[in-house]
Amino acid sequence: xxxxxxxxxxxxxxxxxxxxxxxxxxxxxxxxxxxxxxxxxxxxxxxxxxxxxxxxxxxxxxxxxxxxxxxxxxxxxxxxxxxxxxxxxxxxxxxxxxxxxxxxxxxxxxxxxxxxxxxxxxxxxxxxxxxxxxxxxxxxxxxxxxxxxxxxxxxxxxxxxxxxxxxxxxxxxxxxxxxxxxxxxxxxxxxxxxxxxxxxxxxxxxxxxxxxxxxxxxxxxxxxxxxxxxxxxxxxxxxxxxxxxxxxxxxxxxxxxxxxxxxxxxxxxxxxxxxxxxxxxxxxxxxxxxxxxxxxxxxxxxxxxxxxxxxxxxxxxxxxxxxxxxxxxxxxxxxxxxxxxxxxxxxxxxxxxxxxxxxx
Numbered sequence: 569x570x571x572x573x574x575x576x577x578x579x580x581x582x583x584x585x586x587x588x589x590x591x592x593x594x595x596x597x598x599x600x601x602x603x604x605x606x607x608x609x610x611x612x613x614x615x616x617x618x619x620x621x622x623x624x625x626x627x628x629x630x631x632x633x634x635x636x637x638x639x640x641x642x643x644x645x646x647x648x649x650x651x652x653x654x655x656x657x658x659x660x661x662x663x664x665x666x667x668x669x670x671x672x673x674x675x676x677x678x679x680x681x682x683x684x685x686x687x688x689x690x691x692x693x694x695x696x697x698x699x700x701x702x703x704x705x706x707x708x709x710x711x712x713x714x715x716x717x718x719x720x721x722x723x724x725x726x727x728x729x730x731x732x733x734x735x736x737x738x739x740x741x742x743x744x745x746x747x748x749x750x751x752x753x754x755x756x757x758x759x760x761x762x763x764x765x766x767x768x769x770x771x772x773x774x775x776x777x778x779x780x781x782x783x784x785x786x787x788x789x790x791x792x793x794x795x796x797x798x799x800x801x802x803x804x805x806x807x808x809x810x811x812x813x814x815x816x817x818x819x820x821x822x823x824x825x826x827x828x829x830x831x832x833x834x835x836x837x838x839x840x841x842x843x844x845x846x847x848x849x850x851x852x853x854x855x856x857x858x859x860x861x862x863x864x865x866x867x868x869x870x871x872x873x874x875x876x877x878x879x880x881x882x883x884x885x886x887x888x889x890x891x892x893x894x895x896x897x898x899x900x901x902x903x904x905x906x907x908x909x910x911x912x913x914x915x916x917x918x919x920x921x922x923x924x925x926x927x928x
Contacts, residue, residue: 570666570688576697577772584660584685585653590669591662591691599761601662601694602769607645609638609669631668638669642676658683666690695761698768702795708776711737711801712915715784715890716810718748718875719817719867721899722783724824725810725907733912734781735774739798742766745790747783748875750828750838752790763792771798779919781911786882808914809890810907812899818868820899829863846874891918 573579579601589596589604592615596606610618614637622630659677661684663670670686677684687693712734714722723740730736743763745751758766774780784807787794794802812820828835836855843851850873857866892914897903 570686571660572688573693573697575772576694576701576768579687579694579697580769580772582660585658587660587662588673589662589691590673591664595664595691598759599695599765600691602765604662605649607641607649607673609641609645609663609673610634634668635672638672639676642673646676646680653682655681658685660685660687662687662694663690665692698764701768701771702764702797705797707771707797707801709771709774709780709801710776710919711805712779712781712891712918713784713802713805713807714781714810714911715807717812717817717879718871719821719824720810720812720896721820721824721904721907722810725896725904725911726781726783728904728908729781729912732908734915735778737770737774737780737782739767739782739785739794740789742770743789743792745792746825747785747789749841750825750835750870752828752838754827757790757792760792764795767795767798779915781915806891806918807888808911809893810896810911811893812896814868814871816897816899817871818864821867821871822863825867826863829858829866832858842874 571582573582580603587601587604588607589600590607590609591600592608592610592612593606594612595615596604596608600606618630618634618637621633659674659682661670661674661677663673663686666687666689670690674684674686689696714726716722723738723746726736726738740747740751744753744755744757746753757763782802782805785794785802787799822829835858839851839854839858854866854869854873857863857869892910894907894910894914896907
């Protein structure tokens with residue numbers, strides 16, 4: 569009998585030796601349960617072919633062809649990726665909706681002697697659990713946001729704080745984006761579904777009884793939208809503000825974005841997108857600094873002309889004072905370690921006095 573799961577955390581703690589996703593490569597690439605092993609029983613072309621025959625010709629012919637293709641793929645997987653599995657191996661098999669693909673493959677595995685089970689509802693059931701946790705239920709976690717002007721090393725601080733006390737939710741890391749027009753990273757961003765899966769899985773791993781530190785973001789990170797439950801929790805969360813002098817911020821920013829600054833053909837079109845907002849003369853001045861290789865001066869100009877005004881405008885809409893303001897000095901190794909200690913202390917003190925129903 570297929571196994572039903574009641575939550576994202578339950579799926580992730582399935583207890584089997586492997587979770588095998590037998591959907592096609594394109595289905596798997598769009599989104600999948602974290603840690604799943606992709607062993608497609610139909611490739612993308614075969615899946616489309618079987619589906620077309622089912623709709624336009626005959627369900628019987630489609631099932632007959634599908635069975636032959638699944639058997640062929642199963643043989644290749646058993647002789648290939650599964651060749652080293654011993655007799656006690658316990659796989660959990662998942663397809664699109666817990667139907668014929670997973671059932672057929674699990675039956676073959678079971679005939680060998682492996683204790684194979686399938687997921688009731690397949691990937692669609694997983695997707696419903698993700699959507700429920702992010703779109704229908706209030707987030708149970710109590711967030712504290714790390715805030716500050718661009719170039720105050722917030723992401724670096726967040727990474728350094730991992731394991732130093734506060735739990736950390738790295739939204740930009742999950743979104744594979746540095747959170748601004750110029751924040752794109754090599755390889756691009758995941759799709760919205762995959763981003764939501766990564767968020768839901770990370771949140772399921774965090775203890776709701778302990779504070780979670782996240783970087784302050786807008787409602788979008790690059791092309792990806794923050795789900796309502798997370799965005800609502802962030803909007804009511806207290807903030808810890810990191811500050812630094814413009815010179816230190818420009819130096820840090822020029823190093824953090826060195827990959828982009830070194831790729832003028834990629835950066836210049838991005839700067840041009842800001843002409844309607846900042847004017848042609850300002851953007852031309854930035855482009856000149858880029859062409860001259862003056863990356864620190866470019867960082868300073870971008871902060872003064874674009875990022876700082878945008879940040880102050882955003883803060884004016886929510887003028888509540890920060891929980892704590894932490895100066896970051898020169899943003900060097902010693903200063904960043906000191907900042908981390910002060911932030912960890914601030915979170916502990918807030919947690920000690922925060923109401924237990926702060927998550928809403």
